[in-house]
Amino acid sequence: MNLEQARHNMVEQQIRPWEVLDQEVLDLLYLVPREEFVPAQYRELAFSDLELPIGEGERMWTPKMEARVLQELAPRKHDNVLEVGTGSGYLTALLAHRAGHVHSVEIKPGLAELGRANLARHGVDNVTLYLGDGAHGWPPQAPYDVIVLTGSTPVLPRALLDGLAAGGRLFAVVGEAPAMEARLYTCTAPGACASVDLFETVVAPLVNAERPARFRF
Numbered sequence: 001m002n003l004e005q006a007r008h009n010m011v012e013q014q015i016r017p018w019e020v021l022d023q024e025v026l027d028l029l030y031l032v033p034r035e036e037f038v039p040a041q042y043r044e045l046a047f048s049d050l051e052l053p054i055g056e057g058e059r060m061w062t063p064k065m066e067a068r069v070l071q072e073l074a075p076r077k078h079d080n081v082l083e084v085g086t087g088s089g090y091l092t093a094l095l096a097h098r099a100g101h102v103h104s105v106e107i108k109p110g111l112a113e114l115g116r117a118n119l120a121r122h123g124v125d126n127v128t129l130y131l132g133d134g135a136h137g138w139p140p141q142a143p144y145d146v147i148v149l150t151g152s153t154p155v156l157p158r159a160l161l162d163g164l165a166a167g168g169r170l171f172a173v174v175g176e177a178p179a180m181e182a183r184l185y186t187c188t189a190p191g192a193c194a195s196v197d198l199f200e201t202v203v204a205p206l207v208n209a210e211r212p213a214r215f216r217f
Helices: 003-018 023-031 040-045 063-073 090-098 109-121 158-162
Strands: 053-055 080-084 101-106 127-131 144-149 164-176 179-189 192-201
Touching: 003 023, 003 063, 023 063, 023 090, 053 109, 063 090, 063 144, 063 164, 063 179, 063 192, 080 090, 090 101, 090 109, 090 127, 090 144, 101 109, 109 127, 158 164, 164 192
Parallel strands: 080 101, 080 144, 101 127, 144 164
Antiparallel strands: 164 179, 179 192
8 A cells, every 4th residue: 555645645635625725734644644543453544534443432533524623723833722532642643733732631541542652652742641531621721722522512511612712712513413513613702702613524422521401391
């Protein structure tokens, strides 16, 4: 398998057509080797338009999803970032290349170790990893300039929005299957956020994701 040709095809055939045109994002996809963040048995599928299994019932986002979210969040070199759900560490690495520091929280011990090993192997040193539950926020390092949830949430907890700094951006997939929206929130003033729906998708929920209140009769 010609990895570089496969990487090029991924960028040109999957990612550009999905409205990812930020050249810095595209360049980063060549710099960070995605094939080294997927389980060995799926290495040849690393550039496919698939959600690849990474263990413990979890899957990586597709390459176009990772690239689009990175473009929408537009991390900057001074930004303080919160990632909820480390997974394989690939999105963590992409964020780390663009941001000042990434705080990544993973609730599943096996995935936390996977992400830690992958990031260490690639010398990513501006990331702090935590074993814990970030589905309702992670106050110790707040406020954050960027927050990204790698699992869906039926309802976005207010605590996550409250963790944004002024001008901060939060990406979340909100709703329940089969109707979920990929949504970008921007903090416009203390306690106030605007949101825009980017596209429809379906993503597995975060462990302990907030649920809507149900009526009882």
